[in-house]
Amino acid sequence: MNKEIILTKNAPSPIGPYSQAIKINGVLYLSGQIPLTPELGLVQNNLKQEVNQVMKNLKAVLEAAKMDFKNVVKSTIFLNNMDNFQTVNKIYGEYFDSETAPARETVAVKTLPKNVRVEISMIANE
Secondary structure, eight states, X not given: OOXXXXXXXXXXXXXXXXXXXXXXXXXXXXXXXXXXXXXXXXXXXXXXXXXXXXXXXXXXXXXXTTOOGGGEEEEEEEESOGGGHHHHHHHHHXXXXXXXXXXXXXXXXXXXXXXXXXXXXXXXXX
């Protein structure tokens, strides 16, 4: 097993004992991203900006692994309130071609790190 740690300064540094992503045998496992800027500033009070920051972070990690959103095969969206689903779904959808969009689930959770409203993780393949 060839385990490659993916790390980029274009996305927030891990704030705990985890990697931004791990690549094994051409499969990339991206850790959940929240609306933190690479400088670790929290984007808040505007759900659209929060979701776009999460997607920018994921894009940066994908690019560090020489991939893009076309390589994503699975996403998980965590929301602190399912009332935000429509807004998050619309913005998330802007990053994918509906014909080749990845498999996905969206779940509501009680709380997320730093009390944010959205976190998204992904799996991509070369």
